[in-house]
Amino acid sequence: MTQAIRVDSPFATPYRTAKVLGVSKSRTKELIELAGRFTDRLLEHKEARTGQSAVNGHARRKSAASVRRKSSVDGGTKISITKASAKRAKATG
Amino acid sequence: MAARKSPSQKQALRGPKRRVERDAVFLNVPYDQRFENLFLAYIAGVSAFGFAPRATLEIPFSQRRLERIVSLIGISQYSVHDMSRVQLDSADVYIHDGTVRGVFRELCNAFVRTRRQPSVVQMMQIYRVLRSNFAAILRKAGARDPFNARVFLDLSVLASAAADKLVNP
Numbered sequence: 001m002t003q004a005i006r007v008d009s010p011f012a013t014p015y016r017t018a019k020v021l022g023v024s025k026s027r028t029k030e031l032i033e034l035a036g037r038f039t040d041r042l043l044e045h046k047e048a049r050t051g052q053s054a055v056n057g058h059a060r061r062k063s064a065a066s067v068r069r070k071s072s073v074d075g076g077t078k079i080s081i082t083k084a085s086a087k088r089a090k091a092t093g
Numbered sequence: 094m095a096a097r098k099s100p101s102q103k104q105a106l107r108g109p110k111r112r113v114e115r116d117a118v119f120l121n122v123p124y125d126q127r128f129e130n131l132f133l134a135y136i137a138g139v140s141a142f143g144f145a146p147r148a149t150l151e152i153p154f155s156q157r158r159l160e161r162i163v164s165l166i167g168i169s170q171y172s173v174h175d176m177s178r179v180q181l182d183s184a185d186v187y188i189h190d191g192t193v194r195g196v197f198r199e200l201c202n203a204f205v206r207t208r209r210q211p212s213v214v215q216m217m218q219i220y221r222v223l224r225s226n227f228a229a230i231l232r233k234a235g236a237r238d239p240f241n242a243r244v245f246l247d248l249s250v251l252a253s254a255a256a257d258k259l260v261n262p
Binding site: 002004005006007008009010011012013014016017018020021022023027028031032034035036038039040042043 | 114115116117140142143144145147151170171186187202203204205206207208209218221222225226246247249250251252253254255256257258259260
C-alpha cells in the first residue's frame, strides 16, 4: 500500500525556481511574461464560463446605504440606514 | 580504549554537509522521443505542487558527472523515479498507465500539500501552457527534443510561473 507524502514546504515562486536552476533574471522575466499571457487567457475563459469574476464579486457586496446594523446583545440602540428610511424622513420632515 | 569522536570530527569524516533544498524534486525519467509528453507532464505536475524540478539534464557531460548526479539527488528533498521501462515486483509503485492524466493522478496520490493543493485540472492547464510554448522554446534553444539543459530549464521556469498563477493560494 502506497502512502502519500505530506508537503508543507513553501510554494516555490518562479523566481525561486529560476534561482535554484540557475536561469538568468532576464530570461526568467521573459518566461514569466510568456506564462502570464496564457494563464490570463485561461483565467478569463474560466471566468466567462462561470459568469463570475473577482471584480463582479466585489460589486455584489451591499452598498453602505443599504447596510442595516443592529446593536449588541444589551439591546441598546438600533441603527438602520437604508435608502427607503432616509426618503421617508425627508418626506415627513 | 577507543576515543569518542566529536560531532565536528564525525562531520569531517563524512565529508562536507550538503544543504537539502526543500522544494527540489529530482526527476529520474527516460530521455527519449516516446516519453516527451510524459516528460512535460512530470515538469507540469511537479511545478503544480510548488516544487522546483531537477534532472541530470542540467549537468554537462564530464568526468565528474556521476559525482554531480549523486550530489543532485542528495540535495533534492524528494525523488520521482519513472520505472515504466523496468520490470518491477515491488509493491510501492504508482502506476500512470503511460498517460499525461495518469502522471497527474499519481502525483496527486504521492504528494499531499497542506496549502495550495493542486487539482488534476490545474495540472492539465499548466501542461497546456508548456505545450503551447514548446515549439518556441525548442526553436530558441535550437533543439529538437526537450531532453537538453536549456529546454529543461526554460520549461521548468515556465511551469513554475504558470503554477504560481493557476494554483490557488
